[in-house]
Amino acid sequence: MTSPDKTTPSDKLPPSNGAKSSTKSIDDMESTPGFVANDFWLESNEPTCKICFGGESDDPWMSPCRCSGSIKWVHAACLRKWLSMAPYNQREACSTCKYNYRKHWRLKALSNWTMPTLNLQFWDVVEICLDAYSTLKMFRGIWHMLQGKKSIVAQMCYFFFWRTFIFTERRILYYKSIACSMVTSFLELDVENAK
Ligand SMILES: [Zn+2]
Numbered sequence: 001m002t003s004p005d006k007t008t009p010s011d012k013l014p015p016s017n018g019a020k021s022s023t024k025s026i027d028d029m030e031s032t033p034g035f036v037a038n039d040f041w042l043e044s045n046e047p048t049c050k051i052c053f054g055g056e057s058d059d060p061w062m063s064p065c066r067c068s069g070s071i072k073w074v075h076a077a078c079l080r081k082w083l084s085m086a087p088y089n090q091r092e093a094c095s096t097c098k099y100n101y102r103k104h105w106r107l108k109a110l111s112n113w114t115m116p117t118l119n120l121q122f123w124d125v126v127e128i129c130l131d132a133y134s135t136l137k138m139f140r141g142i143w144h145m146l147q148g149k150k151s152i153v154a155q156m157c158y159f160f161f162w163r164t165f166i167f168t169e170r171r172i173l174y175y176k177s178i179a180c181s182m183v184t185s186f187l188e189l190d191v192e193n194a195k
């Protein structure tokens with residue numbers, strides 16, 4: 001038996017539990033930018049996913065943010081799933097270390113396209129119709145103002161009303177989340193390892 005030596009090539013590979021180990025995923029990890037095999041080994045012999053608390057699987061490990069220690073690693077699939085379900089403000093950055101995820105959009109395989117889940121209730125539809133009506137009225141008002149059919153003061157008053165009560169931050173977030181769930185029916189976000 002050889003004594004443990006942090007620099008032997010085998011130590012540079014993340015621990016795997018034999019049967020499940022796949023050369024491909026290990027190669028993926030080794031070629032992943034930001035993957036530091038020695039840190040991996042020094043921190044823990046058994047990395048666990050901070051989302052599912054599971055160990056080695058067929059899914060490659062990722063370290064998408066600057067968290068370290070026991071909360072450094074996630075399975076790529078777990079991260080993808082979490083980002084698709086997370087509250088809107090937690091999709092952009094890690095809630096622990098505040099690191100902004102490095103992301104890019106990628107077209108899903110056609111077989112994975114889904115219908116967007118909007119969960120619209122009756123009052124959501126009413127509110128959307130009112131938003132659309134008042135926004136249309138606002139733009140029509142600007143058009144009439146430019147043509148001299150409406151006074152600038154009246155239009156400014158309407159604009160401030162619209163900005164304060166209709167086009168609020170809450171509504172902007174709501175429409176962003178609708179847009180996001182529509183977009184994610186055929187696109188998926190790929191997160192990269194943190195730099
Ligand atoms: Zn996991």
Ligand SMILES: [Zn+2]
Nearest residue numbers: 065067094097
């Ligand atoms: Zn983090």
